[in-house]
Amino acid sequence: MSSYNGGLGIFLLRRVVYLAVVVLIATSANYFLAATALNPRSNFEGRNPPPPPAVVDEQLTSLNLNDKTPVVERFGRWADGVWHGNLGLTIDHESVNAEMRRRVGVSLRLLLIGSLLGCFCGIAAGAWSAVNQYEFSDHAMTILSFVILSVPTVVLAVFLANAGSSFNDAIGHRLVYNTGEYTPGLEAWTSADIVNRLQHLVLPSLVLILQGLAFYSRYQRNSMLDAVGSDFVRTAQAKGLRRPQALIRHALRTALIPMGTFFAYEFTLIFIGSIFVEKIFSWHGMGEWFVQSIQKNDVNATAAIGMFVAVLVLFAGFLSDVVTVLLDPRIRRT
């Protein structure tokens, strides 16, 4: 049909517009909420000695945080700035853009390895469990996953941080670090520096790996079990494939389809989950900023982070759609 491509184009456009509108509404809602519920003025008034009101007003206005200005006006200024790529100033007079760029980098470095490894190990463990259903290894994996999923991230992080310390004490040498991203003083990106960074990365990554392992293995196990009992595995065997071959080639491949959606959402939302890990291990990434900006009544930062999260969630949805299309031919051509 000649209208096919035109229809597809228009359709994508409609979807993009819909998503853009959702982001817009969410971001605006975030701003209004932050601007009305947070009280940056109290930061100044809490100082000792308290600065004169005129000074306070001037400071607030320069930051676009003055509660005497109507909210709509402040929103207008902020939105105008955002439209031009400028997210405003933090309550410490820093550029929100710069701060965000830096912190996103930190969080990425924190999360990337751990979450990828966790996902990979989890899928492998889940598949293994499904193939050996009801055997000891399956039970052990199930129990392990269960326990890990029942432990709040905070507790797990604290526990691992302490375990790290005890480990260091036991071997008499500081092998792993539980504070910060790196030890300051080393020249950036030399091999010594990289080793040092890795030493700092081990414990927080372990949190992510364990959680990923637990989460993905459970879902992958279920997905695999569904595939293992299905008719097409039986057909594969009827063709002459031995059971292990039939399972790996046919069942695993099919079982991966729903995992794509999970991974897309989990990976993108892990940014938010990092607030606990960053707090316990003192990494100065988005998670820490997330909490601090609220505690410091930093409206602009809070609004920017809200927008960041909104975009992230939508990206997650988009990514999961793409992954599903890639993995599942049934959706591709209909």
Next chain:
Amino acid sequence: MTQRQPLLEVNGLSVTFPSESGAVEAVRGVSYHVMPGEVLGIAGESGSGKSVSSLAVMGLLSRRARIAGSVRFEGEELLGVGDKDLSKIRGGRITMIFQDPLSALTPVFTVGDQIAEAVRIHQNVSKQAAMDRVVDLLNMAGIPNPRQRARAFPHEFSGGMRQRVMIAMAIANNPKLIIADEPTTALDVTIQAQILDLLQKAKEATGAAIVMITHDLGVLAGFADRLTIMYAGKLVEIGEVDDVFYRPRMPYTIGLLGSIPRIDAAPGTPLTPIEGSPPSLTNLPPGCPFTPRCPMRVDICREEEPDLLRMNSSGGEHFVACHRSAEIEQKNLKGVDIFPASAAVSSRIEELPREGRTPVLRITDLKKHYPMISGAILRRRVGTIYAVDGIDLDIREGETLGLVGESGCGKTTTILEILGLARPASGSIEVLGRNTAAMTARDRFQIRREISVVFQDPMASIDPRMPVSDILAEPMVTHGVPAEERSKRIGQLLEMVGLRPEHTSRYPQEFSGGQRQRVCIARALALKPKLLVLDEPVSALDVSIRAGVLNLLEELKAELGLSYLFVAHDLSVVRHISDRVAVMYLGRIVETGDVNRVFDRPAHPYTQALLSAAPLPDPRKERARRRIILKGDLPSPANPPSGCRFRTRCQKFADELNDSQRQVCIDVDPVLFDHGNPGSDHRAACHYAEGEN
């Protein structure tokens, strides 16, 4: 003549599964053999163990199954052999075809890849050579554009095409034995004919023997050389196909054959139903499992399970497991001698000529189109589905109209439109003389008392969380019938459908399939409707139970003066129960009229093809039949062919017409013309209808 060695020898095969309620003895000591190149049919209903025994032969049962006995293939014992060795035989020398090709093919790999995999497991060939073989096989299986289609995914094929792919996969390595487990059950009858034809070709091409498992005896009559009947995990009769069909000696077989409606039956031939339902396989009582349902039971039947005894009066080897088989053979007892048959009943209304009776339902030029939305994520409209494209129906008081067609013809859409009672997009619907377009919500609510529905799957049409009393009460509660009257009526309804009043507190899961359908019928009758719409009411039931429900429907119609709109794809059932019939194809009615006239002398080529494809449980007639095999698949309802919609598959168009006649079919859309003698109730939409100039 040298004695040939059997290709497959099964001896004393037993399969037991552990389950929550106890051990399930799915197969209890089954022995049979298959000679090279022959077709052995295994027939049975649910719980007979027919599929499980074949899965055991292939070694495909779950690890929890306990298997005992012996299975020898070409002299080698298969049971107990490890997975590694068994996989060398599977797919190479023994292959299997399953019932549902959509779930039996892996959704993420192309069809070509999956067939190539089968080839490369057993033959040491290159990828390219395997692909070439795949294209050959697809071509042999009748799939157009094989090289292109090999790169398509299973969901892109229609049901019939997918089954062709499975057959191609099964013959890829020239097997000696093909096991086909209900290969055509999920398919329309014309597609079934195509697939059976293909299986026949495959057999001739490879010289393979075929074990054909099915519940449809008609299919086996034309296809099998030998036939076994299984019941409750055991063989109860086995022999040459003629012997089993014409000289059955086991009461179950006799009853089964008598309970199947036949397409060639004279009008008014009664069906002999078998009481009861197949037993559950946990904790089977001792003795013959058919005893509770057998009219010929004696004491010994309850104590001892009969062995297979040879019948002497039969031509070939014919064995029967019944204590009284010798007696049956001697007296040559037939179905009517053993099972009580119901006499045909008719009501006073049916004695009136048709024109004098009040119309109950009248549909004029009904159309229903759907937008076609494609894509699961990117959902957009890409066309229109012409599900129902201008049909007329007319049902009078006390009359049954059978609406026949295959999947995609629009019959389900039609009844949903009727039952919705909404103003149709085009055309008109008149229920009891009242036009739905003119109805208010209140009117509609009132009219719902007069028209009710019985669906195909009784389990799906009842809320499983409600007891029978609530199920029957629901329509009455909705329409404000007071409580006292309700309970009285519930008792009446149960009695009417042959259930006992104690059953009111039971839940649907506790009933058998046939009983559940009776509950659905009772519910449909709660408000004393005039018209009952029945959508495939017996297709989901076991064969031996269908007759009982059909008899009940006929009896109720006579007693209560009902009219039925009976939708079905099984022509023999339609012939048995209908007074008039309408044949649908791609949203249009192609032939309509008195059922006997239409079925005895079909005018439209599609009706002819349908009738020729409908299996007859009569081996001699089946062998003598000239089968019309339609080409290809149903065209897409979004894109119907110009002119006559049937022309792309029409055997007449392809074989009998000349070019100028064909042009008429391409250009002009035929309407229903009167056929035969004027005034006879028979119309067909064909420019070159049979018997006309």
Next chain:
Amino acid sequence: MSSIPSPIVEEPVETTGHDSRIRLVLRRFLRRRLAIAGFVIVLLLFAFAYIGPHCYKWRYDQIDFEAFLQRPSATHWFGTTQNGFDMLALTMRGMQKSLIIGLIGAVLSTGIAAIAGATAGYFSGWTDRAIVALIDLILVLPGFLIIAILSPVFHGRTWLIFVVLLAAFQWMITARVIRSMTLSMKEREFVYAARFMGVPDWKIIFRHILPNMSSFLIIDATINVSSLILAEVGLSFFGFGVQPPDISLGTLIGDHWESAQTANGYQFYFPAILLVILVLSVNLVGDGLRDALDPSAGSATGKGAASR
């Protein structure tokens, strides 16, 4: 031969009663010993939280001026904090809050999801689009952020607002699943049968559709309990959830995590471990329920082989 066939006498397939389903469910549940263990532990924790304080001599708001930062002893079983509060009393009090928040929040969340999802799925059209848009919108809003920002608002007022907010950000994904379950159930014959009888729409939803999803709803509610408990801990840890003077396990963990590595780590470990036990037990119950109510989900028990 006889004319009209007499009523057919068919033997029922299974001679079990309606409670057959409930009995079957119970049987399967009881077979999972871990699930029972979980259930028992949850009950014990309830007792611990609500009855415990009456059996113990210290109250949560009582300061023992003679025992500041004391390790666990015979007088103070879980030790005391820096300000002299008894750790065991604090933990019991915190457990109360966590339990209640989990329960109320879960019921609320599942309830909203059921109504929203079923309405969207059943009515389609604009109702459906509106609800789906709402779901998308709330999904995009960072719940943590919003509740955190609003936390000063419910400072001083009842913590119920907090629970409502927690539930408000929990129901969306379940609602989506219920919506698609409704969409497929809508095409099932028993819904058609009810519609063609004339049964009104709301009755169909509440009497036919939702009760047939009850297994899913129960399992979802159970999972929500643990999700909500964990969400509360996360928020209260930073001071955004339960506000002083109220106490929850989250606030306790938040107050005392830094001492975890020191000799006074008991202040952290007692509430933390009890929290883990609580969540683990709830998860075990949820898993057991899922096995009992819907054994086909998540396991291939001989599917395809034993069916004929």
